[in-house]
Amino acid sequence: MALLTEFCVAQNALPDDPTPAPLHTTPLDQWHRKHGARMVPFAGYAMPVQYDLKGDLAARCKGGVMAEHLHTRAHAGLFDVSHMGQAMLTGPNVAMALETLVPGDIIGLKPGRQRYTLFTNPAGGIIDDLMVAKLADDRLFLVVNASRKDVDFAHLAENLSETLTVMENRALLALQGPEAATVMARLSPEAAALPFMGIVATKIAGVDCLVSRSGYTGEDGFEISIPAAEAEAIADALIQQPEVVPIGLGARDSLRLEAGLCLYGNDLDELTSPIEAGLTWVIGKRRKMNWDFPGGMVMRDQLDNGPVRRRVGIRPDGRAPARGQTTIVAEDGTEAGLITSGGFGPSVNGPIAMGYVRKDLAADGTRLNLIVRGKTIPATVVPLPFTPHRYIR
Amino acid sequence: MAKNADKRFTKEHEWVMLDGDIATVGITDHAQEQLGDLVHVELPELERAVVEGESCAVVESVKAASDIYAPLAGKVVEINETITEDPSIVNSDAEGEGWFFRLELEDPDVFEALMDQDAYDEYLETL
Numbered sequence: 001m002a003l004l005t006e007f008c009v010a011q012n013a014l015p016d017d018p019t020p021a022p023l024h025t026t027p028l029d030q031w032h033r034k035h036g037a038r039m040v041p042f043a044g045y046a047m048p049v050q051y052d053l054k055g056d057l058a059a060r061c062k063g064g065v066m067a068e069h070l071h072t073r074a075h076a077g078l079f080d081v082s083h084m085g086q087a088m089l090t091g092p093n094v095a096m097a098l099e100t101l102v103p104g105d106i107i108g109l110k111p112g113r114q115r116y117t118l119f120t121n122p123a124g125g126i127i128d129d130l131m132v133a134k135l136a137d138d139r140l141f142l143v144v145n146a147s148r149k150d151v152d153f154a155h156l157a158e159n160l161s162e163t164l165t166v167m168e169n170r171a172l173l174a175l176q177g178p179e180a181a182t183v184m185a186r187l188s189p190e191a192a193a194l195p196f197m198g199i200v201a202t203k204i205a206g207v208d209c210l211v212s213r214s215g216y217t218g219e220d221g222f223e224i225s226i227p228a229a230e231a232e233a234i235a236d237a238l239i240q241q242p243e244v245v246p247i248g249l250g251a252r253d254s255l256r257l258e259a260g261l262c263l264y265g266n267d268l269d270e271l272t273s274p275i276e277a278g279l280t281w282v283i284g285k286r287r288k289m290n291w292d293f294p295g296g297m298v299m300r301d302q303l304d305n306g307p308v309r310r311r312v313g314i315r316p317d318g319r320a321p322a323r324g325q326t327t328i329v330a331e332d333g334t335e336a337g338l339i340t341s342g343g344f345g346p347s348v349n350g351p352i353a354m355g356y357v358r359k360d361l362a363a364d365g366t367r368l369n370l371i372v373r374g375k376t377i378p379a380t381v382v383p384l385p386f387t388p389h390r391y392i393r
Numbered sequence: 394m395a396k397n398a399d400k401r402f403t404k405e406h407e408w409v410m411l412d413g414d415i416a417t418v419g420i421t422d423h424a425q426e427q428l429g430d431l432v433h434v435e436l437p438e439l440e441r442a443v444v445e446g447e448s449c450a451v452v453e454s455v456k457a458a459s460d461i462y463a464p465l466a467g468k469v470v471e472i473n474e475t476i477t478e479d480p481s482i483v484n485s486d487a488e489g490e491g492w493f494f495r496l497e498l499e500d501p502d503v504f505e506a507l508m509d510q511d512a513y514d515e516y517l518e519t520l
Contacts, residue, residue: 049456050429065455066430250429250456319433321453344432344455351433373435373451 026082027171027228031235035246036063042249043146045083050248057245065250069346072217072255073387076177077247078238081216085149086170086225089140091162098132098140101159103274103293105284109134114141114197114212118274118282119155124298125270126277128152129262131223133199133212141199141210143172143223145264171231176221176255178390179243184211184222187237191222196391205237216252218259218389257352258345260313260384266324267311267340267354275302276356278311278384309337310362313384314353316342316370316377321351327371328357328379336361336368345386352386353379400488401507403464404516408488414501417492418464420452423517425487428454431480436472436494443467443496445503450493452483465503467496 023046026032032039035057037048053063061071071077091097095106104117111134119127128148133141144152149166156164175183185192190202191211199212207230215221226234238244253263262268262277273295274282280303287293291300316322326339342353353370361368366381401409406424410417425431433453443449443463450461472494476482483491498504508516 064430066432069455254455320435321433321458323458344453346455 024083026080027231028080028082028235031232032080032246035239037246037248040249043083045146047083048080048246048248050250051246053245057239060242061245063245065248065254066346068245068247068251069254071245072177072219072247072251073347074178075245076175076179076183076221076241076243077217077251078235078244079174079176079247079252080171080231080235081174081223081252082171082228082231083146084172085142085144085146085152086167086172087142087144087153087156088135088165088167089142089156089160089162090138090165092138094138094140094162095134097160097162099287099293101155101294102130102132103283103287103296103299104132105286106132106134106140108284108286111136112198112200114199114214116282118268118279119152120274120293120295120299121270122294122298123270124273124275124295124302126264126268126272126274127155127270129264129268129279131212131214133210135199135201135210141225143225147265167225169228171226171228171234173224173226173231173235173238174215174217174221175224175238175244176215176217176219176247177243178219180219180221181392183238183241183243186241194222196220196393204234207234209234213392216259216261217255218261218385218387218391219255220390220392251346254343254346257341257343257354258347258385258387259389260354260386262311262354263341272356273299273302273307275299276307276309276311306359309356309358311340311354311356312362313382313386314339314342314355314368314370314379315382315386316351316353316372316379318377319351320372320377322353322370322372322377322379326353326355328355329369329371329376330358330361331367331369339370348386354384357381397488397510401464401504401509402513402516403462403507405462405464407461407464409464409504409507411498411501411504414498415470416465416467416496416498416501416504418461418494418496419492420461420483420487421513422487425484425491428452428457428459430455431483434477434480434483434493436474436477437469439469439472441469443469452480461493463496464507465496465498466500467498469494470497471495 036052339355
């Protein structure tokens with residue numbers, strides 16, 4: 001038995017790297033191990049990929065990617081995402097300043113609200129995707145990908161004169177699932193009352209937290225930023241709730257794939273534009289007047305003339321998953337594109353994938369062929385997401 | 394008698410049982426645990442001749458795909474289609490109902506050269 005592919009490979013974290021750099025750990029490292037986590041390298045961190053849950057938690061969910069995934073869709077899951085980069089960007093004109101690096105409307109973002117946006121480059125490629133929250137008119141809270149935080153923070157420091165404070169001693173937890181709001185109502189009614197993409201400074205178990213109503217699963221849920229020293233106490237307070245069990249990165253990946261959400265490094269990179277990625281909605285209405293952000297003109301041209309390729313959902317026939325980097329060919333045998341994320345969707349109960357195909361092959365219902373281990377697997381272009389989003393509106 | 398006295402193992406985490414010159418092959422309980430929930434199994438074609446160490450089946454879990462190698466040289470004479478219909482059988486009974494295929498061995502004597510349970514357990518300790 002030899003591992004052919006593993007989802008962590010896409011993110012500079014080859015398990016069999018002959019000279020691995022020492023891994024960073026999150027503030028919950030020991031907590032994960034105590035709860036039966038199997039730890040794997042991911043983006044330079046030791047992270048739980050799945051749990052062999054024990055005691056009371058095992059009675060709620062037996063653990064493993066499949067059970068953890070289904071538990072999150074049915075109840076609520078707790079994810080440690082402390083590997084992600086958190087930073088505060090402050091200054092009197094901070095929103096205007098950030099708009100020079102992202103296509104989103106940050107000036108128009110109301111205090112107490114958060115928005116998904118992108119750092120783009122002059123060629124129209126994506127440097128990273130991130131969350132920006134406006135805590136006050138002069139104060140933005142940023143959450144960026146673990147694998148890109150060094151690049152992102154250097155990019156901000158180089159291009160903006162605003163004060164960037166990287167929050168090293170913070171943990172980030174995500175509580176996700178249809179019962180997340182019920183759980184949150186017991187811990188912080190203020191946070192439970194947030195609208196989708198709202199953010200509030202509140203207390204959970206006496207600890208100052210920054211809670212937003214957001215996530216990466218397609219479910220309702222919250223992301224909770226807390227001081228590292230309090231991470232275990234908050235994680236304990238959350239798993240003491242009968243709806244909640246800890247969930248690993250394996251299920252995080254299958255949940256986001258079913259939700260049609262992009263993973264930087266797989267589905268987005270510096271050679272992929274937001275238009276190709278189907279993220280045109282990220283460009284603020286006001287920003288489309290001037291296109292005055294990195295790569296704006298390239299994106300306008302792509303919108304006018306159509307991008308050469310598009311990100312689409314793909315359902316392989318049968319049961320065999322088609323993983324990232326699988327070649328896609330058209331029915332006439334010509335080259336069609338590449339799968340960028342693929343696996344098995346536990347809620348879909350079948351193989352699912354996302355990838356980029358030639359624009360003439362991007363329509364829903366288009367039949368394609370996938371080349372998996374030398375064999376041809378027929379597949380169909382389908383709308384994303386695979387499982388409907390259930391965000392609170 | 395020692396546990397699984399009639400079973401042999403490979404470093405690639407396959408198990409083999411011999412009946413005459415017919416070897417039944419599967420993946421070990423350790424392997425299924427490492428792989429996690431299996432969602433798909435691809436078995437070799439009947440009559441296929443394989444050499445020792447040749448990749449001849451694939452298992453896919455939610456998060457990964459893995460090759461299964463022929464532990465010994467021979468010809469595929471039977472495959473367990475029950476596990477292609479329900480791969481979770483491999484998770485629940487890897488070293489029993491979850492067998493993969495049967496090989497008619499070229500040389501049944503090489504079976505004894507594989508690791509026994511004690512040697513395999515010792516090998517697992519080194520991983």
